Amino acid sequence: xxxxxxxxxxxxxxxxxxxxxxxxxxxxxxxxxxxxxxxxxxxxxxxxxxxxxxxxxxxxxxxxxxxxxxxxxxxxxxxxxxxxxxxxxxxxxxxxxxxxxxxxxxxxxxxxxxxxxxxxxxxxxxxxxxxxxxxxxxxxxxxxxxxxxxxxxxxxxxxxxxxxxxxxxxxxxxxxxxxxxxxxxxxxxxxxxxxxxxxxxxxxxxxxxxxxxxxxxxxxxxxxxxxxxxxxxxxxxxxxxxxxxxx
Numbered sequence: 001x002x003x004x005x006x007x008x009x010x011x012x013x014x015x016x017x018x019x020x021x022x023x024x025x026x027x028x029x030x031x032x033x034x035x036x037x038x039x040x041x042x043x044x045x046x047x048x049x050x051x052x053x054x055x056x057x058x059x060x061x062x063x064x065x066x067x068x069x070x071x072x073x074x075x076x077x078x079x080x081x082x083x084x085x086x087x088x089x090x091x092x093x094x095x096x097x098x099x100x101x102x103x104x105x106x107x108x109x110x111x112x113x114x115x116x117x118x119x120x121x122x123x124x125x126x127x128x129x130x131x132x133x134x135x136x137x138x139x140x141x142x143x144x145x146x147x148x149x150x151x152x153x154x155x156x157x158x159x160x161x162x163x164x165x166x167x168x169x170x171x172x173x174x175x176x177x178x179x180x181x182x183x184x185x186x187x188x189x190x191x192x193x194x195x196x197x198x199x200x201x202x203x204x205x206x207x208x209x210x211x212x213x214x215x216x217x218x219x220x221x222x223x224x225x226x227x228x229x230x231x232x233x234x235x236x237x238x239x240x241x242x243x244x245x246x247x
Contacts, residue, residue, distance in 0.1 A: 070147050071131075073131060077097075078092070078097055080134070084219055085217055087246060088244050088246055089243045097133075097134050100113065103131070109122075123147070123148065123149050126151055130145075136235075140230065140231040142227075143228050144225075148223055150220075159218070162223065167185055170199055170201060179201070179202075184202055185199070189236075190241070191240050193245055194245075198213050201214075209233075211228075211233045211236060212227060212229045213240070214227045
């Protein structure tokens with residue numbers, strides 16, 4: 001049961017962070033735009049650490065070339081650091097930090113891995129790239145960071161506007177992912193010593209309460225989305241509190 005819930009958390013986080021790309025030209029665009037103007041408010045199951053997996057989570061850091069450079073950040077043991085986002089985090093020893101092979105599987109890049117061309121192609125297609133993932137089997141909590149091309153209107157230039165823009169999309173995506181009923185919307189949360197606009201979503205699935213908080217960090221031509229998905233609401237604040245600003 002616990003493994004199924006953890007897999008579900010990853011699926012849900014992947015589904016919701018995948019909404020960071022702006023909708024294409026469809027009939028839904030008009031509805032989403034109107035809602036924004038009116039509003040002011042099976043993946044690979046890797047839940048247990050193994051010596052092989054731990055050994056491959058060595059320090060790596062890479063920035064991809066191009067107009068929209070993707071900073072993958074650096075993983076060193078259970079620590080993560082991203083200079084572009086200006087954040088770092090050290091996770092407890094009992095958390096599992098996804099290595100490059102795990103992330104490639106989440107991104108369906110098993111054959112090519114994190115080759116420059118493969119990642120650049122994902123961004124060019126305006127799709128979402130999971131660049132970091134950590135999970136805690138004990139509390140059934142997942143933390144992800146994803147990157148996608150910023151194709152939002154100029155009006156959605158700051159974090160609060162981005163939250164308003166994506167709120168109706170994410171709420172619908174959550175319902176389609178199996179959460180019922182879906183509640184939530186724009187809110188604020190402390191992150192790295194500052195108050196940020198966040199999108200909070202909650203609901204139930206398989207008789208279990210799920211809580212998702214999304215923090216959007218626009219950087220140049222990209223939007224990075226940091227998400228915390230958990231079965232314990234108190235873990236949202238705890239996970240966000242693990243991150244520190246790089247001095």
